[in-house]
Amino acid sequence: MSFTLAIVGRPNVGKSTLFNRLVGKRLALVDDQPGVTRDLREGDARLADLRFTVVDTAGLEDANDDSLPGRMRRLTERAVDMADICLFMVDARAGITPTDQVFAEILRKRSAHVILAANKAEGAAADAGVLDAYGLGLGEPIRLSAEHGEGLNDLYVQLLPLA
Numbered sequence: 001m002s003f004t005l006a007i008v009g010r011p012n013v014g015k016s017t018l019f020n021r022l023v024g025k026r027l028a029l030v031d032d033q034p035g036v037t038r039d040l041r042e043g044d045a046r047l048a049d050l051r052f053t054v055v056d057t058a059g060l061e062d063a064n065d066d067s068l069p070g071r072m073r074r075l076t077e078r079a080v081d082m083a084d085i086c087l088f089m090v091d092a093r094a095g096i097t098p099t100d101q102v103f104a105e106i107l108r109k110r111s112a113h114v115i116l117a118a119n120k121a122e123g124a125a126a127d128a129g130v131l132d133a134y135g136l137g138l139g140e141p142i143r144l145s146a147e148h149g150e151g152l153n154d155l156y157v158q159l160l161p162l163a
């Protein structure tokens, strides 16, 4: 059985970096039309022997980090509703922000399965942020480094029983 994993979280936490790592060059849907912004990117992901669809909530790059505009909320809700599992990503170096708390609230209400990932977790500078992430009330965070490919084994272990 296959499943859909949506990567959600505020801008700049590393969602697209993880998406690209999971998808490689196997991007399923590419919109070539000029002037058209794709807010949700979908790809065929591979993680060891797991095959699944991954959705990246793109199009948030211009959003103000300190607020949660309606667009960010709507886009996240769309991604959550089309997904079987949500990977909620926070930035372990930046720590938990008020915007992260709003995302956590959306997910607690709306998503059946949430995997919490504290990204940019390479090195000791991330330790405090990882501990902070426990306070979101979404369980134990995975220590992830999307850029360096660390923590993917822990992601695999969490996905396996849901797959």
Ligand code: GDP
Pocket: 010, 011, 012, 013, 014, 015, 016, 017, 018, 061, 119, 120, 121, 122, 144, 145, 146, 147, 148
């Ligand atoms: P998005 O806005 O959530 O999609 O974030 P991006 O994937 O575009 O990444 C935002 C920035 O964080 C980029 O400069 C990435 O290179 C950087 N980044 C992503 N993952 C990591 C990581 O694991 N460690 C560090 N140190 N930087 C990362």
Ligand code: MG
Pocket: 015, 016, 017, 057, 058, 059
């Ligand atoms: Mg992105």
